[in-house]
Amino acid sequence: MKLLRRLLKVQAAAWLVWSVAIGLFPRWVLEDLFGQPVLADYVWVRAAAVMGVVLALLMVLVAQRIDDLWWWSWAFAVLEVGTATVFAVNAAFGVPEGAEAWPFWALAVLNGGFGAALLAGMGLGGQEKPFV
Numbered sequence: 001m002k003l004l005r006r007l008l009k010v011q012a013a014a015w016l017v018w019s020v021a022i023g024l025f026p027r028w029v030l031e032d033l034f035g036q037p038v039l040a041d042y043v044w045v046r047a048a049a050v051m052g053v054v055l056a057l058l059m060v061l062v063a064q065r066i067d068d069l070w071w072w073s074w075a076f077a078v079l080e081v082g083t084a085t086v087f088a089v090n091a092a093f094g095v096p097e098g099a100e101a102w103p104f105w106a107l108a109v110l111n112g113g114f115g116a117a118l119l120a121g122m123g124l125g126g127q128e129k130p131f132v
Contacts, residue, residue, distance in 0.1 A: 001128055004073060004121035005066045011076065011114050012059035015052050023049025035100030055079070070125040073118055080115030084108045 022029050026042040026049075039045070062072045084107075091104035 001066050001070060001125055004070055004118070004125050005063045007114070007117050007121050008059045008063035008066070008073065008076065011080075011118075012056040012063070014110075014114075015059065016056040019049040019052030019056065022046075022052075034103040036103070037096055037099055066125075067129070070122065070129060073122050073125075077115050077118040077122065080111045080118060084110075084112035084115055087111060 023046050026045040027038075030036045030045070031038060059076060062069055062076075066073075087104045087108035091101045091108060095101045095104065
């Protein structure tokens, strides 16, 4: 359970840092840092940032009770694998003309790595505390 607990806390920290950065400085992160086109409105980006902060809080809550709730990590694994897939498909087929593709590939690798690590951690957790 130690691996799964650590993974959730590291993942929560990453989501928190990302969400605060994108919520407070969306133009700088998206346009200057990631080379994306100008958006007409950043309210959806900021709303997603709030959701990311809440997600980080939920990850910490599950990590605190990991011995009893290790299987709740499936939700976070689905999130990470799903977002990795969305970012990879977008990088391969959906990047607008003149926009950088590398941020989407980087996010796909990062989220995919978190998803794989969570699956490994849940495999170990399932051996420690099987469903019975």
